[in-house]
Amino acid sequence: MLVKFSRIIYLLLIVFVSSIFIPKYYWMKFEKNIRTPLVYFSPIKNDFLIRNQNNNETFYVDRKGKRYNREDFEILMPLLNYRQLILENKLPDSLNGEPLLMDKIRLNNIMLKVYPDEIDYEPIQLSPMFESKSGRVKLEMPNDYFRITKSFEFIDCETNSIDKKKSLCFTTYLKAKKFSFPAKIIAGNPTTKKAFDEGYFVLDSKNKLFHIKMVKGKPFCVNTTIPDSLDIVYMKIIEMPLKEFYGLVFTKPGDVYLISYENYKLVKLPLNGYDIEKDIFALMGDQFYRTISLIGSKNIRTIVTDRNYSVVDRYEETWKNNYDLTAGVVASYVFPFILKLNDANSSFSNFYFRLSGFRSIMGALILAILTYFILRSRNIPVKKGWFDIVIVLFTGVFGFIAILLVKNVDKNLE
Amino acid sequence: MENVVEVKNLTHYYGNKLVFEDFNFEIKSGRIFGLLGKNGTGKTTTINILNGFLKPTSGQCLMFGENSYKLPPQTKARVGFLIEGHIQYSFMSIKQIEKFYSAFYPKWKKEPYYELMAKLEVTQDQKLSKMSCGQRSQVALGLILAQDPDLLILDDYSMGLDAGYRRLFLDYLIEYAKAESKTIFITSHIIQDLENFLDDCLIIDYRSVLVAMPIKEFQKTFKQYKFHVPNPEFRLSKNNIIKNYEILKDKASVYTFSERPELEAYLNSLSINNSTVEEVPMTLEDAFIGITGKY
Amino acid sequence: MYSALLYKEWLKIRWAFFGMALLSLLALTYIALNLAYYVEFMTAKGFWGNVILLGFPFFSEIEYIPLLSGIVIAIVQFSPEMNLSRLKLTLHLPVEENKLLMQMISFGFMLLILLFVLITLMLWIIVGIYLPVEVVIFVLNSLFPWLMVGLTAYFLTAAIIIEPVWARRLILVPFTLGFLDLFFNAVNPHAQLTVFFIFSGLLTSTLILFSGYHFKRGIK
Known part of the structure; x- marks a missing residue:
């Protein structure tokens, strides 16, 4: 009995390890680098330009399929490429009736991306509280880090102990502002490499969002009064000189809001079908x-809005990913499932299962029948060897490898 | 008398190589049983099967009536086992190893062990790995005697021992065997020491059993005769009468279980002059070589 | 009987155990000295920033020590048993064979747990001197899969050594390496993966029974 159990563990070990490594090596050999297109909107043509890559050649097309080279693209996207155009003296003086000034272009240009593994991430819950009005040009790293648990606590780096006075000061202040401890999410930009500091946006235990920072050594705290019904999973704060919005709020159902500088008013982006677990968000x-x-892995959905976030135009494109190509089809016949412990879309290790579906059933069935004959040739009656057949039926080639390598030594295995 | 060991229809292959086929024997309680055979005839294989360290291709081995590869602990406690080469835990000292084993055997008697150890020129804290082969054999023996088993299985006790240690070994075994219903199963390829020791013997050759009988009977009935061969082309063959033979120039030796008249009649039929036939007295070792052959 | 068996196992393992404990101590001392050095030269806040914001791996010296401990203890415990088939002596002891093997492996397991608890506590104390509890938890979370690697490596190495047939040993080796590699590559494992690692790691302790069965049956 025990030995039989031990053999089953051995089989499962082989199935587990091979279901990770065999597909891994398979894809190392056969995976094609599929370039994701990038979508731009030209304020000159008022139309999309799609950047494609083919055999190391980069080119741009519009929706009608007309091709453009890099120089064309730069002319058509003057605000994105203003520095190059200034160098070549090709920047137009005005566009859509507005003058094009270098400082204004720079101020208004935004480029940000949020990857799924940034959302599915858990940093060490300690943050530096910057002095946001130090009177200095450069931000300085403070001598302490804070946590917001049962109270607001500053831990001094030198002594590794709580700065009681400062902690009490912040705790009292936050309590006065009706902050409910502990914090659920603390979002900020813990770096000195930013233009200025807006501190942190903190979701309290009652789903109220507070803006907390330190001004001249004193706590600053504002309840943003955003509705507590939003299921916030992530916030990206970006201190931009444009001061249009503090950052973005991502919710579980896939809505994205901007927290605007105007009374923390939330602006909902007109997105459709954003899967925060799998899609890259690019603004x-x-x-x-x-x-x-x-x-996503096989499509891109782009919307263009005006500065008030009303939709101007939409674009969608799909393509084939690796699983749709020959190697992927072959894999789906051979491997009943693929297991990964690490996934590009998450910073956590976990079981990332990919079932191959219907196609693999046939392969597993053939192998299970083969297993039956192998058992017969080893003189093992089905009554004793049924587990081998079952394991091959469910795990296909991985189980088959296991039963080939680990013989059912004899029919009286105890 | 009760059978301590019963081997029934034992057949074993290593891969495709047949070791023995349809092998049968039993060991009766209180007997000293010798399994004799040249190297490579399957003595250790038999012992391994008997101790449950090898599953035979087919057939059965019973020890105290239990299937040998599923011996319950209390039966294992009744069996003392000397592994070929007197293998023991060499990382232990004389004292440590005694302390270790004593916990496992309810009938443990440490006196015979320490008595034996006292004869060796070693301290009690000496590790087995730092001892000579002969000394280690005494440790292994002492441990088995202290265990006070009902059945002793000794796989090639003589391996690597000089004459003195072999004698010492057997002296202790004889002492031990005197006690009531102690059974000993011994294998060896050095036969001369066993002459006055064994009760029963089983002589095996590659794939077959040559002799299975009390040793006294074997010595009494197995005979060697010499005679002159009539011509250089003279040939003999093995049969019911001639168990083995050697022809060297004009002299022939035959080994037989048959009575002299029967042999003479047979030789007569081969036109051998009976007057040259003479019996040659044999030691046990001579008889062993006679039946197994020199090769 | 169990304590006598443990006595025998202890005689085999003790020097390796002390050796690995010493090696762990050296690694921990090194980490402690390094911590003091970083705090001095990066300043405390600079060092904190590196650790908290950038994930500076200041304790990686300990990473492979549990693995090494598991393998070394398995080797010193089980290779003497296989040398000249001494395992026959052990299996001839009047104890049920599977129980015997599990008792043997339970002892190595207990010693490793002891060693790993010591490593954990010491690392906890060392890190706790300079860094807040959040970082200590982060460090211990990172340490945990490495400790599981140590235990699993012990169980699987034992199964590899006890396996009497070379071909079968060679089959088990790549799967052992692959399995252990997964533990090392698991960053921030989710709770369910951690639970899986614990269970699967502990279950590999039974593989010695399958190897032992081959030995017992003289399967070639």
């Missing part, structure tokens, strides 16, 4: 438009 902005793309 490009300039003086006239906002281009927002959701990039």
Whole structure:
């Protein structure tokens, strides 16, 4: 009995390890680098330009399929490429009736991306509280880090102990502002490499969002009064001199809001079908438009809005990913499932299962029948060897490898 | 008398190589049983099967009535086992190893062990790995005697031992065997020491059993005769009467279980002059070589 | 009987155990000295920033020590048993064979747990001197899969050594390496994966029974 159990563990070990490594090596050999197209919106043509890559050649097409080279593209996207155009003296003086000034272009240009593994991530829950009005040009790293648990606590780096006075000061202040401890999410930009500091946006235990920072050594705290019904999973704060919005709020159902500087008013982006677990969120902005793309493994959905976030135009494109190509089809016949412990879309290790579906059933069935004959040739009656057949039926080639390598030594295996 | 060991229809292959086929024997309680055979005839294989360290291709081995590869602990406690080469835990000292084993055997008697150890020129804290082969054999023996088993299985006790240690070994075994219903199963390829020791013997050759009988009977009935061969082309063959033979120039030796008249009649039929036939006295070792052959 | 068996196992393992404990101590001392050095030269806040914001791996010296401990203890415990088939002596002891093997492996397991608890506690104390509890938890979370690697490596190495047939040993080796590699590559494992690692790691302890069965049956 015990030995039989031990053999089953051995079989499962082989199945587990091979279901990770065999597909891994298979894909190392056969995976094709499929380039994701990038979608731009030209304020000159008022139309999309799609950047494609083919055999190391980069080119741009519009929706009608007309091709453009890099020089054409730069002319058609003057705000994105203003520095190159200035160098070549090709920047137009005005566009859509507005003058094009270098400082204004720079101020209005936005480029940000949020990857799924950035959302599915858990940093060490300690953050530095910057002095946001130090009177200095450069931000400085403080001598302490804070946590927001049962109270607001500053831990001094030198002594590794709590700065009681400062902690009490912040705790009292936050309590006065009706902050409910502990914090659920603390979002900020813990770096000195930013233009200025807006501190942190903190979701309290009652789903109220607070803006907390330190001004001249004193706590600053504002309840943003955003509705507590939003299922916020992530916030991206970006201190931009444009001061249009503090950052973005991502919710579980896939809505994205901007927290605007105007009374923390939330602006909902007109997105459709954003899967925060799998899609890359990309936001490009300039003086006239906002281009927002959701990039999946085999499609891109782009909307263009004006500066008030009303939709101007939409674009969608799909392509084949590796699983649709020959190697993927072959894999789906051979491997009943593929197991990965690490996934590009998450910063956590976990079981990332990919079932091959219907196609693999036939392969597994053939192998299970083969297993039956192998058992017969080993003189093992089905009554004793049924587990081998079952394991091959469910795990296909992985189980088959296991039973080939680990013989059912004899029919009286205890 | 009760059978301590019963081997029934034992057949074993290593891969495709047949070791023995349809092998049968039993060991009766209180007997000293010798399994004799040249190297490579399957003595250790038999012992391994008997101790449950090898599953035979077919057939059965019973020890105290239990299937040998599923011996319950209390039966294992009744069996003392000397592994070929007197293997023991060499990382232990004389004291440590005694302390270790004593916990496992309810009938443990440490006196015979320490008595034996006292004869060796070693301290009690000496590790087995730092001892000579002969000394280690005494440790292994002492441990088995202290265990006070009902059945002793000794796989090639003589391996690597000089004459003195072999004698010492057997002296202790004889002492031990005197006790009531102690059974000993011994294999060896050095036969001369066993002459006055064994009760029963089983002589095996590659794939077959040559002799299975009490040793006294074997010595009494197995005979060697010499005679002159009539011509250089003279040939003999093995049969019911001639168990083995050697022809060297004009002299022939035959080995037989048959009575002299029967042999003479047979030789007569081969036109051998009976007057040259003479019996040659044999030691046990001579008889062993006689039946197994020199090769 | 169990304590006598443990006595025998202890005689085999003790020096390796002390050796690995010493090696762990050296690695931990090195980490402690390094911590003091970083705090001195990066300043405390600079070092904190590196650790908290950038994930500076200041304790990686300990990473492979549990693995090494598992393998070394399995080797010193089980290779003497296989040398000249001494395992026959052990299996001839009047104890049920599977129980015997599990008792043997339970002892190595207990010693490793002891060693790993010591490593964990010491690392905890060392890190706790300079860094807040969040970082300590982060460090211990990172340490945990490495400790599981140590235990699993012990169980699987034992199964490899006890396996009497070379071809079968060679089959088990790549799967052992692959399995252990997964533990090392698991960053921030989710709770369910951690639970899986614990269970699957502990279950590999039974593989010695399959190897032992081959030995017992003289399967070639």
